[in-house]
Amino acid sequence: MGLFNRKPKLAADRRPPLERDERMLSWAETANGDGVVVVSNRGLWLPGRAHRLGWHDINKAVWSGRELAITPAEVVAERDGGYLVVADLPVETYLLLEPGDVPHQVRARVTSSVSYTAHYKLPAGGAVRVVARRVSGVDGLRWTVRYDPGTPTDDEAVVEQTGSLVAAARDTGDPGAVPD
Template structure:
């Protein structure tokens, strides 16, 4: 591809079932390009080969670009605590992208942009990360807690995460004018 040439449009057969207000931002063939699928970044999230649904940007805990491979670690909801969700790492998924184009940049920018606030806190028996994430197309923030490996999700830890999330919500809420 030359300096000013554009990547071809996403082939119709590879196009995921986009929502009415969803648009493709970047895409790349995964694997050797012979039927392994495509990775598609949209304004609402990331479509990965072998999945029948989109991962919202707020559902991606980590995305790493090695220069050839994109590794995505999705979040899995463990429980809904009323004002926030406890999440855990799903297995990381790695895709070889031989002609990545703008896809790695879009993934990094969108995942980063979805994080409105984050802080790590010590907890009884370990620690955890509290995050407020923006959800594309939704007003407000979605709050999550991801416990560090080995941290027990017992009553003492849950009571402390309830308190920490309430405090974080109070400090990040817009002031009444």
């Protein structure tokens, strides 16, 4: 945008409570006017939420050209081996008639939070996605797994195979090298 076509600043009473080292990068008002989607360097502030979603807490973000659809992750278990089991929460959709840079920023930041991702069929049944993500403001990677629907997640063999895949990904970067 040119100097005279700049988007006005978001009114102070509509700004989210940013942390000291957090800065707002982009924003867009929802079509019904009851909220604002705010992109910060630390995550995404969505209408109706008291806290931001960190980029590592978003399993999927889709821009249709008018609607931004966000699928947040929910931690359902912490497993030995230093990884978390996550599941999709319901998709949240926001109609943005003047999205500005919001869709681009969301896509770029969700994508850049992913350091490693791979999907594996499990010999014991089902499949799992192993993901290592960067968490803004934290050193190191956060390892998570997300099981495909129908995978017996509490089955001892599935848990063992998943742990082996995560360990191999951490150690070699190639969990596919793990024998079945």
